Amino acid sequence: MPYQTSSPLLFIIFNRPDTTLTVFERIREAKPKRLYIAADGPRTSREDEEHLCSEARKVIEQVDWDCSVETLFREKNLGCKYAVSSAVDWFFSKEEEGIILEDDCLPSNDFFRFCDEMLVKYRYDSRIRHITGCNLQYGKKWGDATYYFSRNVHVWGWASWKRVWNSYDVELSKYQRPEAERQFSNVFSEQLLIQSWVDIFQQLKDGKIDTWDYQVGIINFFENGLCVIPNCNLVSNIGFGQNATHTFNEVDRNANIPHEDLPAEVIHPEYILAETKADSLLLNRDFDIENRLKKLRKKERKMQIKRLLGFK
Structure with missing residues (x-):
């Protein structure tokens, strides 16, 4: 029998009925007792999007287990930044804790068991702010837990x-x-990493990035919070491609990462400290720090040679 979650769940959907249904099938297996479904409205500039949004919303018709369902279906398009953030606002105005899935994030059944256990264990621990099912370490394990x-x-x-x-x-x-x-300089030691986050911060402040999730990460840095990450991948992003909002590259290394099995017994870490090497590995890869440093050193060497030769 698949594991059935005890946590309320927010399912955020938009205009992809295919991935929406695929993710919903995993939600159906877990049978949450309280299900919230939020959907942004169609963009008037996109042909056929009203139809696609309507088809995605029909997922509610397939709730066939004992479950209370609430919906937040927008008639007008708010965009990624406000549609998702306001949906989570709505969810937490009604619940003290819970699971959030978007229409391209395909969980394993183990994901729900992991979230349930972590939500209970760290419910009152202010050091722990987030739980994720996604592992982007490509098989690298950190510690014995x-x-x-x-x-x-x-x-x-x-x-x-x-x-x-x-x-x-x-x-x-x-x-x-x-x-x-x-x-940011108190969080990171590498200047390129500091500058990258400062640039993102400023673009968010200027309204140049239509997203909600960078804010989650930045606030977590400034609140000195920790995120629980499983040593096995429990969620696969199946939304990479031309119909995505941000993740267009179908051959991206982070696309469709296979699920792994969560052990029957969850072993907890002895120390509540960030795995800084894991964090550095991820951020240095995401921001291409090594190659950027090589380019900077090459540029600096050229400038030094020019100065030695008497050029300005």
Whole structure:
């Protein structure tokens, strides 16, 4: 028998009825007792999107287990930034804790068991702010426990508490660049990494990035929080491709990562500390730090040679 979750669940959908149905089938296996479904409205500039959104919303018709269902179906398009963040606002206005899945994040059945156990274990531990099912370490294990702690937050299938979401701010309104830049230097030692996050921060403040999730990560850095990450991958992103909002590259290494089995007994870490090497490995890869440093050193060497030859 598949594991049945005890946690309420928010399912965020939009315009992809195919992936929506695929993810919903896993939700159906887990049979949450309280299911919330949120959907952004269609964009008037996209032909046939109204039909696609309508088809995706029909997933509600397939709820065939004992379950209370609430919906937040937008008539007008809010965009990724506001549609998702307001959906999570809505969810946590009704629940103290729960699981959040988007329509392209395919969980294994073990994901629900993992989230349930972590939500209970760290319910009152303010050091722990997020739980994720997504592991992007490509088979590398960190420590002997079933999971490790990270300062990075992954939101391809995650869970959290109202106590954490209360500090979420989609506009990052209480943070300003000069102080934020100084605080990023307290989080990271590599200057290129600091500058990368400062650039993202400023683009978010300027409204140049239509997303909600960078804010989650930045606030977690500034709150000095930890994210629980399983040492096995429990969620696969099946949404890479031309119909995606942000993840267009179908051959991306992070696309369709296979599920792994969660051990029957979850072994907890002895120390509640971030695995800094795991974090560095991920961030250095995502921001291409090694290649960027090589280019900088090459440029600096050229400038030194020019100066030696008397060129300005």
